[in-house]
Amino acid sequence: MAQVLEFKLPDLGEGLTEAEIVRWLVQVGDVVTVDQPVVEVETAKAMVEVPCPYGGVVTARYGEEGSELPVGAPLLTVAVGEPSAEPEGSGNVLVGYGTQAPAARRRRVRSAPAGTAAGTGPADRTAAPRNGHAVQPAAAPATAHARVTAPAAARPQATAPAPAEGPVPVISPLVRKLARDNGLDLRQLAGSGPDGLILRADVEGALLTGTAPARTAEETVVRTPVAPAAGDGTRIPLKGVRGAVADKLSRSRREIPDATCWVDADATELMRARAAMNAAGGPKISVLAMLARICTAALARFPELNSYVDTEAREVVRLDHVHLGFAAQTERGLVVPVVRDAHARDTESLTAEFARLTESARGGTLTPGELTGGTFTLNNYGVFGVDGSTPIINHPEAAMLGVGRIVPRPWVHEGELAVRQVVQLSLTFDHRVCDGGTAGGFLRYVADCVEQPAVLLRTM
The missing domain is CATH 3.30.559.10 (Chloramphenicol acetyltransferase-like domain)
Incomplete structure (x- = not known):
């Protein structure tokens, strides 16, 4: 029986934490070989082609062209030949954006929960997607450890807002600041990231569509000069190369006399x-x-x-x-x-x-x-x-x-x-x-x- 392996966006080096999908180079159903480029992404440094460490049939793609993914988010799944105890990737390391040996080698082994088949690893969690949705393999029971969480572009939005108490999970402090500067209550958002994680795209989407809660009169007086109300003007995200240039120029002005x-x-x-x-x-x-x-x-x-x-x-x-x-x-x-x-x-x-x-x-x-x-x-x-x-x-x-x-x-x-x-x-x-x-x-x-x-x- 074929084994479905998940390929995640690799560490792109130079301290980069995210990348934008520019162009998919493969379709679902395509046969790929080891180290074949599967997607073209743009980072804050350059545009690069990301090679896949597995050979097989592409069963799912995660993320639409133009969307941003954090490092470690799933890119695609590949159905390879017969399952093995430890799937082999190419093992190659290309400086900055190459393929790496499977993360399973470096993952600490945990005791399997009751009712879970022994030897079930991260690569065994899903069978080939059907009608665009990942399904559990027939031989594996559905447990909390036998589930693949798809990224925002491939998974329906959660319908429930964040809990009323406790911290709100966000992907970075910049996302929290963006919401705070625009008077947006993060508890009213449904995160599209893994386990309900709120991404920058979630906050920007709420601001663009006007779903952010109305501000009080005091907030309007204080914040309007800094950040116009949602819907005023055109918002252009500072990301990729432009975002990196903006950050570097700002730092230069702050630090260099x-x-x-x-x-x-x-x-x-x-x-x-x-x-x-x-x-x-x-x-x-x-x-x-x-x-x-x-x-x-x-x-x-x-x-x-x-x-x-x-x-x-x-x-x-x-x-x-x-x-x-x-x-x-x-x-x-x-x-x-x-x-x-x-x-x-x-x-x-x-x-x-x-x-x-x-x-x-x-x-x-x-x-x-x-x-x-x-x-x-x-x-x-x-x-x-x-x-x-x-x-x-x-x-x-x-x-x-x-x-x-x-x-x-x-x-x-x-x-x-x-x-x-x-x-x-x-x-x-x-x-x-x-x-x-x-x-x-x-x-x-x-x-x-x-x-x-x-x-x-x-x-x-």
Whole structure:
């Protein structure tokens, strides 16, 4: 007889606790093989395909496209061949989001309750779903330990509200805060999570549909400026990449005492140097790669800006390697891919790596490792047609160089007024790691290299 195994959303690494289902790659009834991708999910870091550790027939899927699931929630069930005492998965571990050995190996064995067949494990609890509902296998009695709890998207909503007394089970403190800020009584909600657990989707659904209880006049006066009444305007959940960016930027503003300085630079010679390199044949060199090469040379002279602050130890940690992040705008929001060991790359290598990471960012295929570990960020906001900006530092880094658009402007060149290609450069820095003199020296060196690229010959 076939054995039905439950595959849960695995730990996706990097402290991620939930993921949004973007696209199912299999249907109920499909035959899957070990390590075959079965669903595409979006986390706060990237969009990834999740492989299944079991081979067999898909008997149920849990969660609709667009819904969020916490780590550990059931994704699907698979009917495999003959049951065994300990079902085998692939055993593979792919960094961040790969399959793992079955959790049953690490689960503490408990004494079976009276009336339960010996040896019944978590994988034995359900037979293949019939008409969309999981049913108990004929050979196993229905006990509290022989039941599978489906996630919200695959299970009907509970009809009874939370008990009048005792704590209300919620999935996270953020959900409780969301309800509190909007005057919503959690005891009036029926949780759609396992065992009646109240999920964020439950609270947001109640607010969107207007099922939240009416507020008192006092609550309306106090809370309305912070959170408009349900139904006013359009609510866009901060989740996935956008939610992660919002959290990181908020933390940066809270923790980093930043300052910004800027300077205009004549980029005419830089553009001429790029044109000469590209005319010589070979891969085309990008302006961003040339600016990145200038950044690494400047950081070698001013290493204070390639660092971070260890607040617990009250120490500034200077880093030996430059892992250069660069801001990339995508349909899912702003991401910052990281070029590893940028200080050891030439402009040709930097151009190729920027192109690869940008393509992956737009396709949503960046791995968590390609989005973390940066030590300094280059932000080319000139591509949006703007001249200047005061960017927010990418926490926990110490600085970010901003580059505006390069446009023809009147400029005094060699004592005469001329039309030159001018760019505005800005440096936002953590005032704890250095003073204005160091930051100004860094920015002036960058501007000098932009105006006279031959300055870089000293460090090549």
